[in-house]
Amino acid sequence: MGIYLDHQATSPMVAEVREAYLEALQVVGNPSSLHRAGQGARAMLEGARERIAAVIDCEPIEVVFTSGGTEAINTALKGAVWAAKRATPDVETRIAAPSGEHHATLDALQWLVATEGIKHIPLALDGEGVVDLEHCAEVISKGSLSLLTTLLANNEVGSLQPVHQMVDMAKQAGVPVHVDAIAALGYIPFSFAELGATAMSLSAHKVGGPVGVGALILSRHAPAWDALHHGGEQQRGRSGTLDAAGAIAFAVALEVQVQKMQKKSRDLVALRDRLRAGIMESVPECVPRGSLTARLPGNLHITVPGCEGDVLLYLLDEHGINVSTGSACQAGVAEPSHVLLAMGVSDEDARGALRYSLSYSHTEADIDEVIRVFPEAVAKARQAGLSSR
Numbered sequence: 001m002g003i004y005l006d007h008q009a010t011s012p013m014v015a016e017v018r019e020a021y022l023e024a025l026q027v028v029g030n031p032s033s034l035h036r037a038g039q040g041a042r043a044m045l046e047g048a049r050e051r052i053a054a055v056i057d058c059e060p061i062e063v064v065f066t067s068g069g070t071e072a073i074n075t076a077l078k079g080a081v082w083a084a085k086r087a088t089p090d091v092e093t094r095i096a097a098p099s100g101e102h103h104a105t106l107d108a109l110q111w112l113v114a115t116e117g118i119k120h121i122p123l124a125l126d127g128e129g130v131v132d133l134e135h136c137a138e139v140i141s142k143g144s145l146s147l148l149t150t151l152l153a154n155n156e157v158g159s160l161q162p163v164h165q166m167v168d169m170a171k172q173a174g175v176p177v178h179v180d181a182i183a184a185l186g187y188i189p190f191s192f193a194e195l196g197a198t199a200m201s202l203s204a205h206k207v208g209g210p211v212g213v214g215a216l217i218l219s220r221h222a223p224a225w226d227a228l229h230h231g232g233e234q235q236r237g238r239s240g241t242l243d244a245a246g247a248i249a250f251a252v253a254l255e256v257q258v259q260k261m262q263k264k265s266r267d268l269v270a271l272r273d274r275l276r277a278g279i280m281e282s283v284p285e286c287v288p289r290g291s292l293t294a295r296l297p298g299n300l301h302i303t304v305p306g307c308e309g310d311v312l313l314y315l316l317d318e319h320g321i322n323v324s325t326g327s328a329c330q331a332g333v334a335e336p337s338h339v340l341l342a343m344g345v346s347d348e349d350a351r352g353a354l355r356y357s358l359s360y361s362h363t364e365a366d367i368d369e370v371i372r373v374f375p376e377a378v379a380k381a382r383q384a385g386l387s388s389r
Contacts, residue, residue, distance in 0.1 A: 002320025006355075007206070007359040008183055011205065012208060013208050021210060024244065049063045051254075056202070057192055057194065062220055063215050064218055064238050073104045078226070078228060092118075096122075098123040098161070101150070101151055128157075129339060130161060131162060133162055151179075151183065156353075158183075167196050186260075187268075188261075208256065208257060209250040209252075218236065271362055278371030286302045286304050301353065308351055309326075312377055315381055
């Protein structure tokens with residue numbers, strides 16, 4: 001696999017998770033069936049729910065398993081909208097969300113605007129990709145918000161968001177809050193109970209669990225939110241046969257990841273800083289993006305003047321180094337990151353974006369190899385840019 005530095009896209013399964021997953025897959029039974037096999041699967045599922053709840057610091061009943069982070073986010077946003085429209089049909093439904101959210105949020109909001117006639121109120125970001133709290137307070141003070149949704153940590157530039165302050169402001173105004181914690185899970189400690197949000201989205205494959213498994217943490221005190229789909233209502237209105245094996249793998253992956261976080265978080269920060277220092281020394285004109293202090297420990301995001309991020313990605317890939325541009329690619333045409341544009345970065349500079357997302361398995365040798373290869377990749381990318389003009 002070479003040197004894999006794209007853990008915020010997906011993270012490989014470690015041996016403990018693979019073994020637990022394979023063992024759980026051998027258990028036969030629908031968790032909703034009443035016979036012995038079904039109840040055995042149910043016990044396995046509920047055990048996984050309790051283990052995840054213990055790590056996240058919530059109650060087991062608040063863990064609603066989903067098919068991934070995207071379903072969790074869509075359930076939170078659309079469920080809140082439909083419930084609000086039913087409760088107050090004559091009042092405009094408004095959702096506040098920062099401009100730099102993940103596309104799972106922004107695309108769901110775009111659909112709700114076009115289909116349900118809601119109003120999306122964008123919250124401004126500062127130059128480090130952090131939500132402007134003054135603007136957030138201003139939006140909340142105007143009233144009639146049906147939901148506030150925000151990332152806990154930006155999945156592209158890595159900046160931690162002032163979620164505690166945002167939740168406090170929203171709660172005082174009686175506004176429910178959804179937190180997308182997918183990028184933060186397993187990299188920074190947090191407590192659902194202490195945070196006080198109404199809902200939180202999680203995904204298993206970002207911490208080395210299986211793709212296709214996630215969870216919506218929905219407070220037991222939350223108002224009734226409408227279900228995204230119907231046909232059984234197995235989990236607080238969420239329908240669908242439950243994936244007991246996937247739930248077990250998610251629980252094990254989360255426990256393993258959090259143990260590593262507790263032991264190796266400082267080491268991860270040191271590796272990230274080593275990478276940043278090496279890159280800046282070899283190509284000083286690179287610009288680190290996002291907060292330099294309040295950020296994910298394994299995230300390094302840079303823009304490289306005079307380069308296309310996609311070209312750099314392919315050149316690094318030739319050396320077995322896997323990174324991301326952090327930009328959306330629609331219909332085969334690379335677009336500059338909407339996060340960087342919301343931060344005030346120019347279109348031209350945003351096109352030179354690279355995101356390195358490290359995890360706990362990396363070594364100094366890995367980082368030094370990336371540093372060694374980087375200036376050559378930049379030189380070739382710039383030459384390619386000149387040749388295409």
